[in-house]
Amino acid sequence: MHGVDIVRVFHATCKTYAPKYKKYIKWNDPEIGISWPNKGGIVLSEKDSKCPLLKRTETNFKYYFNKVK
Numbered sequence: 001m002h003g004v005d006i007v008r009v010f011h012a013t014c015k016t017y018a019p020k021y022k023k024y025i026k027w028n029d030p031e032i033g034i035s036w037p038n039k040g041g042i043v044l045s046e047k048d049s050k051c052p053l054l055k056r057t058e059t060n061f062k063y064y065f066n067k068v069k
Contacts, residue, residue: 024051
């Protein structure tokens, strides 16, 4: 993960990796509201610079009482 000093990410899946289901969202989407530290500028790949906002992304997330299930 970028933008933080220490992070642990755990990911589990029950299916084989399928790139066609990848989804991307804009790193600084105001709806998400993350205040990323800016230590010397922001460097983005071309792909990351073109990511859409969450509200313009088709997702399969189901939200219940502000929790993702």
